[in-house]
Amino acid sequence: MLPSGLAKEIPLDYRLRTPEELDTSLGQALAAAPQDTARSGSWLFVYGSMLKDPPFSPEEQRHAVLEGWERVFCLADPKMRGTPKHPGLSLGLVQGPRCVGVAYRLSARTMREDLKGVWQREMALPFYAACWLQARTRPGPIPVLTFCTDLHGPLYEPSLSEPAMLERLATCAGENGSNAAYLEQTVQQLAEVGIPDPGLAQLALRVRAMR
Template sequence: MNYHLRTQAELDASLDQVLAAAPHDVTRSDSWLLVYGSMLEEPPFSPEDRRPATLEGWERVFCLADPKMRGTGRRPGLCLGLVRGHRCRGLAYRLAARTVREDLRRVWEREMLLPFYVPCWLEARTPRGLITALTFCTDPDSPLYEPSLSEPAMIERLARCEGENGSNAEYLDETVRQLAEVGLPDTGLDHLAERVRAVRAARLELR
């Protein structure tokens, strides 16, 4: 698997580029960050506000091979990505202009270490109107992108793979739980989690 972990210098340069490309002056106005997976609870910053947000024309899907956090180089797990599709509901956090770079630097160290994403500014719909939010779109040129993974192959990977942060099944269950707790259940992920739990239970019975 041909990839490398980004250095701190590369992370800082990437963050600088994204902030410079923002549709507003990030030093004067607060910024929005839209999350759809692991940062739904306990993000690595203290937001000024949060609200449900919907991205039309995008959807979350397990499409990124994970050779580190939830898998290994020999048995890569799967991570959620954001690709073109129907709709994706998540949480938008408002980050204060005075701390936005420090806040996002911690996010970058979590989310951008592996070559998974292209950070994008996208329009999102919230209960209080439209916002432009920063979010993490799947990098179509990433060596870890797997766009044609079948559902049976996806279930097999999610059921068996483990990495530095635990099992892939735990990651899926935790995402499902967090989405439900913030009032944004995802029926597709619910169905996937049920099938993964069934596969894992069947394996335990065979032992």
């Protein structure tokens, strides 16, 4: 494994969102929905850590495709898979060719409580902006709520070089474990739900070789 000292210190200026800010953010996201979620519920599109064990019980789930978007390691993670001095990397959703993920249908009855747990897990760090997009599924198109990278946020790293990305994935670790394990778990989960990502799988092989 590479010595952790090889990872450069990267000062970050950020703070965790407060419970009040999370609640406000969730309310704003639901208010922006293209349909009456209080009656119909909503679909949540996931593309990373919630692929297999989401913190809720969905009514239905489907493979879904977002055209014009892709998942990439573009977010500095100073907490879950890194530290403030040696931030790891988390997946974000940015404009690109396409992103295949899973859409979960949340019932109107439990939707807000379900999403509250998701918000606490995914939105505490200033990684994302909640957004509504159109996803393609086999039965037909559906509007989905998902987490787009906050392009104006303090943790977005649009110009990260490939060597720097590989180094941080191979060496960084935080409260939830190593960045390498996060990458491996994501690759495995994508394969297990039937939507393997060859690009991430190749990245995992390169990180494994570095370690």
